[in-house]
Amino acid sequence: MKKITSLAPGRTCLFGDHQDYLGLPVIACAINRNIKLTAKQNDSNLFVLNMIDINEVRTIDINAVFDTLEPRDYFASSLRVLRRYGCIPTSGYNITIVGDIPINSGTSSSSALLMAWIYFLITAFGVDNEVTPEFISKIGYESEVLEHGEPGGMMDHFSIGVGNIVYINTKDPFSYKIIGTELSGLITGVSGVPKETIGLIGELKGNALMAIDIVKQNYPNFDLNASKIEEIALYRNCLPDRLIPFFEAALKNYHYTKEALKEFEKPVLDLKIIGSLMNDHHAVLRDLLKITVPRIDDMINAALRAGAYGAKIVGSGGGGSIVAIADPAKVNAVIDAILKAGAEEAYAVSVDPGVRIIENLEI
Numbered sequence: 001m002k003k004i005t006s007l008a009p010g011r012t013c014l015f016g017d018h019q020d021y022l023g024l025p026v027i028a029c030a031i032n033r034n035i036k037l038t039a040k041q042n043d044s045n046l047f048v049l050n051m052i053d054i055n056e057v058r059t060i061d062i063n064a065v066f067d068t069l070e071p072r073d074y075f076a077s078s079l080r081v082l083r084r085y086g087c088i089p090t091s092g093y094n095i096t097i098v099g100d101i102p103i104n105s106g107t108s109s110s111s112a113l114l115m116a117w118i119y120f121l122i123t124a125f126g127v128d129n130e131v132t133p134e135f136i137s138k139i140g141y142e143s144e145v146l147e148h149g150e151p152g153g154m155m156d157h158f159s160i161g162v163g164n165i166v167y168i169n170t171k172d173p174f175s176y177k178i179i180g181t182e183l184s185g186l187i188t189g190v191s192g193v194p195k196e197t198i199g200l201i202g203e204l205k206g207n208a209l210m211a212i213d214i215v216k217q218n219y220p221n222f223d224l225n226a227s228k229i230e231e232i233a234l235y236r237n238c239l240p241d242r243l244i245p246f247f248e249a250a251l252k253n254y255h256y257t258k259e260a261l262k263e264f265e266k267p268v269l270d271l272k273i274i275g276s277l278m279n280d281h282h283a284v285l286r287d288l289l290k291i292t293v294p295r296i297d298d299m300i301n302a303a304l305r306a307g308a309y310g311a312k313i314v315g316s317g318g319g320g321s322i323v324a325i326a327d328p329a330k331v332n333a334v335i336d337a338i339l340k341a342g343a344e345e346a347y348a349v350s351v352d353p354g355v356r357i358i359e360n361l362e363i
Contacts, residue, residue: 001041004123005359008035008116009352010107011159012188012323013314015257015281018289020153021205022212022224023171024254027261028159029183030352033107035099037116039124040363044092049075051097062089069148074114078143082121085139086128093124102345104194106320111156115140115355123357133354137161151202163354167261171225179264183351185271185326187334189303191295192344193319201316204246204289211239211247229255249288256281275309275325282312291317298341306330306337
């Protein structure tokens with residue numbers, strides 16, 4: 001009998017929220033909050049999944065092909081995707097899942113669970129492809145976004161799959177590169193207000209794409225990936241008032257992400273510059289895309305007053321979490337301030353190396 005344990009981290013987006021579905025780059029990092037999946041082979045044809053944190057048990061027949069999918073059923077969609085790559089389950093497992101990533105908080109608890117599940121399946125049953133961080137990330141993206149027709153991008157899967165601090169270039173041809181393995185002074189604050197994902201992303205994505213399409217109709221040579229922040233005034237004249245904020249947000253956030261990349265590529269990282277760019281990025285998310293809520297704003301303002309260099313909302317918005325960066329000597333003071341502002345949780349985080357198998361043995 002085999003015993004396999006996989007571990008998948010959460011992630012935080014440093015720059016590029018609401019950018020990857022536009023084919024624009026993202027800077028994100030895996031953080032040391034994890035989903036741990038422990039699987040022990042059984043003598044049945046069933047996966048018995050015991051999800052401790054939500055007090056739920058699910059049973060899946062290993063031969064199920066899932067001709068139809070229930071919304072957001074990533075256990076099923078990943079099994080369906082992996083079959084196409086030659087990963088065919090041949091025995092059942094009793095599986096226990098625990099984690100310390102806050103649920104529905106914008107730090108990718110669902111994607112982390114999916115990635116831990118995928119890596120377990122590949123380890124248990126094999127696959128036709130070479131198993132690399134990029135391959136595992138690709139399977140995660142196909143299973144969560146493409147298979148379900150969801151509007152999100154690939155930031156979560158590549159952040160978790162590749163680990164570290166990663167620059168993800170989402171345009172075609174897709175590419176990524178690790179731009180760091182450590183980032184001191186990093187803090188996560190959890191608002192306790194559930195984030196909104198599918199509907200909010202779909203609405204923002206639709207408006208942004210509509211604005212970009214109108215600009216292209218009026219300026220056929222417009223290339224979003226070659227755009228500059230100074231060009232906003234030129235192009236906004238052809239847009240209806242209601243779409244201007246979405247176009248402006250795309251160009252401004254792209255600019256701040258490019259500026260942040262320049263800083264991450266320097267031999268010594270200046271946390272003050274990164275923090276200032278975070279603040280600029282958050283202002284766009286707050287004022288143009290309007291994805292914050294009062295508690296998020298209170299937490300960010302409190303973090304800055306306590307000495308953080310920068311802070312921003314993380315993820316799709318409507319609630320969820322913030323990320324802040326501070327002088328390591330002030331981290332505790334910033335955490336206390338975020339908690340006093342109404343956060344459900346706040347804690348220091350470090351950069352994580354990504355999804356991995358931590359145990360694979362015969363028992």
